[in-house]
Amino acid sequence: MDSRGSTEETAIVPGQMSQDGQDHHDPQNIAWSIVSYLLSGILVWGGVGWLLDRWIGSGAVFTVIGILGGCGLGIYLGYMRFTRL
Amino acid sequence: MSVLAQVTGSIGSVGYGLAAIGPGIGIGIVFGLGVQAIARQPEAYNLIFRNMILGFAFAEALALIGLVMPFVYGT
Amino acid sequence: MTAIALAAGALPAGTGTRMLVAEEFHAPGLGLFQWEPLFDIGPIGVTKPMVLAVFLSALLIIFFWVAFHRPQLVPRGVQNLGEVGYLFIRDDIARNIIGKRGDKYVPLLFSLFFFIWFFNLASVIPFAQFPVTSRFGYPAVLAAIVYVTWVGVGIRAHGLGGFFKAQIPSGLPKAIYPLVIPIEYASNMIVRPFTHAVRLFANMFAGHLLIALFAITAWHFIVEQPTVLGFGVGVVGVVMTAVMTAFELLIQALQAFIFTLLAASYIGGALEESH
Numbered sequence: 109m110d111s112r113g114s115t116e117e118t119a120i121v122p123g124q125m126s127q128d129g130q131d132h133h134d135p136q137n138i139a140w141s142i143v144s145y146l147l148s149g150i151l152v153w154g155g156v157g158w159l160l161d162r163w164i165g166s167g168a169v170f171t172v173i174g175i176l177g178g179c180g181l182g183i184y185l186g187y188m189r190f191t192r193l
Numbered sequence: 194m195s196v197l198a199q200v201t202g203s204i205g206s207v208g209y210g211l212a213a214i215g216p217g218i219g220i221g222i223v224f225g226l227g228v229q230a231i232a233r234q235p236e237a238y239n240l241i242f243r244n245m246i247l248g249f250a251f252a253e254a255l256a257l258i259g260l261v262m263p264f265v266y267g268t
Numbered sequence: 269m270t271a272i273a274l275a276a277g278a279l280p281a282g283t284g285t286r287m288l289v290a291e292e293f294h295a296p297g298l299g300l301f302q303w304e305p306l307f308d309i310g311p312i313g314v315t316k317p318m319v320l321a322v323f324l325s326a327l328l329i330i331f332f333w334v335a336f337h338r339p340q341l342v343p344r345g346v347q348n349l350g351e352v353g354y355l356f357i358r359d360d361i362a363r364n365i366i367g368k369r370g371d372k373y374v375p376l377l378f379s380l381f382f383f384i385w386f387f388n389l390a391s392v393i394p395f396a397q398f399p400v401t402s403r404f405g406y407p408a409v410l411a412a413i414v415y416v417t418w419v420g421v422g423i424r425a426h427g428l429g430g431f432f433k434a435q436i437p438s439g440l441p442k443a444i445y446p447l448v449i450p451i452e453y454a455s456n457m458i459v460r461p462f463t464h465a466v467r468l469f470a471n472m473f474a475g476h477l478l479i480a481l482f483a484i485t486a487w488h489f490i491v492e493q494p495t496v497l498g499f500g501v502g503v504v505g506v507v508m509t510a511v512m513t514a515f516e517l518l519i520q521a522l523q524a525f526i527f528t529l530l531a532a533s534y535i536g537g538a539l540e541e542s543h
Contacts, residue, residue, distance in 0.1 A: 136526070137533055141455075142250050144463060146257050148455035153447075154261065171265055178451070179258060183250045185448050189437050191243035 142186040149182030150175050205263025212259025219252035293488050296480045301402060301473075321400050324386045332382075357381055361528055366536035373535055376417065380410060381528040384468065388520035391476055392513050399520070402472040404465070407527075411465035414531040419457075422538030431538075464530060471523045475516045482508040 157174020161167065200207065227245035231238055305313025335350030343351055357378045362370035384401060391399035401407050422431045435456055436449060486505030489498040 137530070138246060139249065140463065140530070142246065143253055143257070144455045144459045145451060146250065146254055147463075148459045149451045150257055150261055151459070152450045152454045154265075158265075168265055175258060175261060175265070179254045181447055181451055183247075183254055184444075185437065185451055186250050187247055188440060190246055192439065 138190050142182075142190070145186045146179060146182040149178035149180075149185070151178070153178030153181065203263075208263055209259050212262075213256050216252045216256035216259075219255075220249055223248040223252060291493070293485070293493075296477060296484055300477065300480055317398060317400050317403050320390050320396055320398060321387065321406070324390060324400065325383065328382055328386055353382065354378060357528070361532050365529065365532040366539065369539070370532065370536065373417075373532070376413075377528050377532055380414070380531055381524050384410065384527055385521060385524035388472060388524060391472070391479070391516060391520065399472040399476050401468055402476050404469050407465040407468040407472075410468075410527070411461050414464065414534060415461040417531075418534040418538040421535055425539055460534070464527070464534075468523050468527050471519055475512070475519055479509060479512045479516060482512055 154171060154175040157170040157172070157177075160170040160174070164170070223245060227241055227248075230241045234241075303315040303317060305315050306319065307314055331346075332350055332353075335346040339347060354374075358371065358374045361381075362374045362377055366373065384407075387400035387406065389399075390396045391402075419431075422434075425431075426434055432453075435452055436445075437452065440448065482505050484505075486502050486509055489495075489502030489505060494502070
């Protein structure tokens, strides 16, 4: 049994609601949410990096850093949200 | 030397198509093995699910970076 | 002849003037989705997708009116069919996702599901043969309706400040918050309605394009320019048209279901977010 991880014992049935109303065991909902977090992370922080590039005039350096950073943050947010609550 | 064959048009979309092959296979492997693991030991569902989601997020990230890169570099 | 048919709006613009006498194979492109107006009502040109939308909506309204306008306790006839549809939405979607207080939103979800399904079905009905939802305006407006609904429901349930505060995830290290909060807001308020609409639109767009491609292949290689070698390609075209039509039947119902399911999920999430 999993003794390190989940602090609440939730059933395997999809459709059961958790505390915040999102169905945390419906894989479709979670999959699309993770895609959405990744895309938002890339767009938001890639956009910030792109604006920084235009201000400083440094080609595409900060854009790429922003994209990769936003990607990592999106993964982090998705992981934190869907594997702990 | 004469041109024998040529691909014209948007090469960004060709790039994205090529970039999506890897994550497609990767996500398939992640979820396939995850489902197998759940079938072998259903009481470990939570643990397997968490790791499955982590693997999916990493593989999907590569596909989305491939989607965005053509816009960064123009065409 | 094709010029007259094009001008009358009965054929999409992408077929070109060489439809019946083509020397080369032309795959269908974006022109497949452009329509000339059939007639004008004042300043508005009425095109075939609009006629289809009005006709299918009228069909839907009349069907459920006939089913439900004199409901009996023990259902007879058409009411059975109507009840199957209604109970599917109420039990499997609304009560499963939102819970008992989702009953208030069943009319919205019911309308969404059946409108989208009927609009999608127009792709495989003879003489119509155009999925109304493959014009981006239709899924965009439907997703906008769902967006306004869940934002309104959330603000009414938690207040304006509480609505925005409830979306912030809890339990993260404090230093990460400024980096992660823009992602959360962009994801919920901007990217989510966009993917909601685009998922439906892209599936219908691609399905229609595929069926048209295989049908044009079959027509070109069997009827227009039959050659010995090309005939095999034409037969493959015929078989693939049938296969893709069957696949499209599945995808149409599935996409309508997913749209409604996600709409219910967003409304339920707005009602309950309290980290």
